Amino acid sequence: MRNEHGFINFIRQIAQRPVALVSMVIVLIFILLAVIGPAVAPYEFDAIQRGEDRRALRNTPPSTTYIMGTDSRGRDIFSRLLWGARDTIGLPAVASLLAVSIGALIGLSTGYVGGWYDETVSRLMDSLLAIPALVLALVMITTIVPILSNTEVLGLVQLVDFFGANNISLTVVIVLLYVPIVARVVRSATLNVRDLGYIEAAKLRGESLLYILFSEIFPSVLPSLVVEGSLRLSYAIFLVASLGFLGLGVQPPSPEWGRMVLDARNFMTEAPWTMWFPVLAIASLIISINLMSDGMRRVLRNEIGRE
Amino acid sequence: MATPVIEARNLSIDYRIDKQWLNAVCDIDLTINPLQIHGLVGESGSGKSTLGLGMMRYLDSNARISQGEILFNGDDIARTSLSQMRSIWGKEISLVPQNPLDSLNPSMRIGKQMAEVTMLHMGLSQKEALQTAIQALEHVKIADPEQIIRHYPHQLSGGMQQRVMIAMALSTRPKLLILDEPTTALDVTTQAVILDLVRELIKEEEAAALYVSHDLGTVAQLCDYVTVLYAGEVMESASVQDLFAKPLHPYTAGLLSSLPNANHGERNSRLSTIDGVAPSLAERSSVCVFAERCPVAIEKCHNEKPPLEQTVGNRLGRCWRWQEIDSGDIIPRNKPQGFITENNQKEKSGLVLAAHTISKQFGEYSLLDRLLGHEKNYVQAVQDVSLGVGHSMTVGIVGESGSGKTTLARAIVALISADSGTMELLGTPLPVELNKRDKNALSQLRMIFQNPNDALNPYQTVETTLGRTFKVLSKENPSATEISERIEEVLQAVGLAAAYATRYPNQLSGGEKQRVALARASIANPALIIADEPTSSLDVSVQATILNLLKDLRAQRGASYVVISHDLDVIHYLSDWIVVMYLGEIMEQGSSEKVYELPMHPYTEALLSAIPVPDPTARHGHIRLDGDIPSPRNKPTGCPFHTRCPRYIGDICKHEAPPIRTTDDGHQIRCHIPLDDLAITQKQSTPERTV
Amino acid sequence: MGRYVIRRTLTLLLTVLLTSIIIFALTQLLPGDVAKLVMGREASPSEIDNFNERFGLDKPMPVQYVRWLGGFLTGEWGRSYIQGNPPVRPLVTERMANSLRLAGFTLLLAVPTSILLGIGAALNEDSWLDNAISIVSLSVVGLPEFVTGIVLMNIFALGLGWFEATSLVSDTMSLLDWIRILALPAITASFVLIGYITRMTRASMIDELKKSYVRTATLKGLPRPTIILRHVLRNALLPTITVIAISIGWLMGGIVVIENVFNYPGMGSELVSAVEKKNIPVLQAITMIIVFIFALANLLADLLYALLNPRIRLE
């Protein structure tokens, strides 16, 4: 990524790796589904399908009408998956984007400025990292959800009404969890370039801190930030789905995929498809993201190795 | 004639890059006779290391021998199996590598690593092998070898590590030693000692050696026979005397005359240069590989590849025109274009930069240290250094690692803040902290960095870098056209076409990057440019063009320079005034002629004596320093040089810091020996450096 | 070495202390509310005051924190908020023992497997074996534990009937019974760890193989297996120690989910129910224990690393 066409070049190199290419296409399809899913879904996510006798079609196996079957309440699983893509992918995507931006800011500044500022902030980040992510998420959810539900702060109330206390807390949790990780990655990338000649040259012509951080350092940090960002996305999806499975994530009636697995769990033997389809969806999504970001990492490493 | 120890015939080695086999070295004929030290010289990318290791049939995983043979003991080792090679490696052919620290296993004791070889090849028991290791270490003059075998590599200095590698390589009494740039990572005073040792041991063991290097000086001093490699091909090979006395190939001739001391001390003439850059692996052609850069190329050269043939005597050469060169009909190098005329501002009175008693310490005293009651662990990087730079003057600072020369440079430009001392720029006080310096100070005082590869932001075009610098440092707000005019102007001044403005750094060669860096430093018309090792990462032929450029720029624009280098020849060529530093202190400073031609201070004398002169007939300096440079962490008391000083005069050197003695012409020497005595001893002992 | 050990220990203590503040602050952010949350909205003001007083919730925050931390360190972990207010410690320690069994068994499975896989991949860099190992490890590293857990349970417990789908633990069980119960949860937990440790081991092994000392060893004439075993392995596995410690953090999180999938009576399932019931004392105790275990693992890793690395040991 060393000249004008760096980005195109980057894409071209990824395209030369079959595994990375296929996984990238799959990821794009999933993202597309998250955007247009509700529009193309055959049914509403909470519409109970009924047979001719008006009784709910509970746990019907896949058929031409319901290609993935129906769940224990008689809702079309395919439609639920399409609707649920938004919460399963969208929320983690927004949250990781936030985490990446804040983390990048902290990483750049701590790495470049150093000194006691770096010492203090890094120590704080380490403390957050000393708690396993899922455990910290559980602890935070315990408090943040009630706080948000009972908030009277103007603006926040409207926000909570609009997005739901649960979704906002999940976002906050993901941001808090991943900011330290992103910051650590960006910090070490910053340390790699901090003492290079071109940064010192910028200092010696009296450039401001912001100029050095964003115009001189940021471009060289960007590649590792992109890779880390996609990894964070996959872990955020992982986390939201896991919390959903524990019944602590996105709340019903939203058809978030982890929650769908939880609901299907009691019918594992009699209606295994209710569980298999969401499980497959989650697995293929996360695996694709991982393979894609690994492909990106290898391309970038080659770029560096070639110099 | 004796049978050769090893002989390569028609040898070619390829690399697989991007799914293609590319020729790295091609059609090599190389013969090493018994007792011979054979030098293999080339610049970076010439394939010398590939060939050097290839001669012992060691190839990278993506390399192969595509043609030719390597005869060793009558066998063609280019074809033998790897398991057969294992009985040759370490036993009959050994390697002394470039970087000894990386080449030793960090988590294994020295003794065990050494013992491995003799246990494997001589069937010794562990105990015998350790005993042998101790003897081998004694052999390379390591004191206290019983202790050393119990050490881990990182506990030894660079010089010691390289002795260990040499001892290990020789412990099985091999027939052939491959020395791959064995002293490149070492300081010049250590290098001199190691090279002496190598020469002595090879003769003593009756081995032969292949010495791979980019440094013509060490080749001239160490080798018997030389092969010059360029773009993967042998350009010529000859005995060291013949080659240096009369190169028959334009490349060799160009290389020799681009050395900074090629003008025999005539510092006002340009160095001759080799224009252009060496072709990359993918660009190698089927004509003369040197044709693009050759000053005497004719049409035939661009159409047909010359053969490697016998020339005068038993020399080999690969050039269509060697007869004409031999007869003196053509002169195969760029004639330097005359003398450099200085625009004389030296009469301007006052100093551009005056620095008084600058000191800088490193190392922190952490809370934990305080809690544990540890001693402060400071490194005194620079101590009480004072110097002045006049108008249109170049001051050269020379020193080995740990001398503090780079710290001093960085303190002057305020990349680090000096702990104490004061500075003045053009008569006005210059704050030690960067953020207290105003725009004027920033634009008058500029810097060129050591490594051209990271001096330019890889994500910015040349234009962006230069334009931004000009805009930020200009007093008035320049308009867009003014900026682009100015960019064109400076690019021209550093010898680059205007089209370079739109290039990114990865589209530039190392020399071109350094030119851009020079352009950036001079774009806002500074009064003083600090250049930290401006050429140390460049090849000799490129170095010459940059040195010429630095001289030209000074002549045209009248800026002053402070040049920092470990290479005394470079410093001597560029500077009017030389400052010699050792462990953070100035040992001697004076006019270039005085310091270089008649060094007074014992350290300067030793430093000069250690420089390998690229002339096999020159009497090599004879002063060798004991031990390695002490770590600045444990700086010796009194005179910092007393642990190694050959003229040590007693306890006074150990306990008392020597006084600064100044002669009438401002020449300063820090030594307890009185000036007159120094002058006398030095006259007696200094060998003629130039012929 | 001494300096290094002291520095690491102090840093770690500081981190744990900060972490405990974070945990405490997070869990105490909703004073006043706790009583209502626990006792229901209908609770009378006097009942709430009573509750607050009994649990010390009426004191200022710093006082509460010091009391809590002091209590935690001296083994006085308080009483649960739920019916009958049973003491927290016996409950949590029993659960902890179960969880540690599961964690230990998982490490026993995962660490040797992944080191072998990592070395195998590195020694055959870019071969089909390496590619296969890479893709598989990248895939399993991203699979949420509930996904793998449910799939494995379906196949091996419900389908083939080799193992139990739920975990009924009792004191009188034999080792074999334990293995039958632990097998599926441990295999599930291993997946993510194997994915992660394999990839890191492979990377550090490949780095190591490129170093110059390997060339030196080759040019001594040593056979390749000797070079790998005697020279490369030790240096290559040094970073793996740290990697294992980091993955213990993962393991502690993964266990929470896995215990829920398999209804395994460990800290994780207790933690989830504490969250649901807002049972703060239990939540705090379990979280602190997990943090301690993780910190201890890191400290041990640091010490081991220093001990095996002469550069640090001989400082």
Ligand code: SF4
């Ligand atoms: S063959 Fe021609 S181009 Fe090549 S070195 Fe000789 S004169 Fe120059």
Ligand code: SF4
């Ligand atoms: S003061 Fe003594 S030790 Fe120092 S250089 Fe002079 S003679 Fe040598």
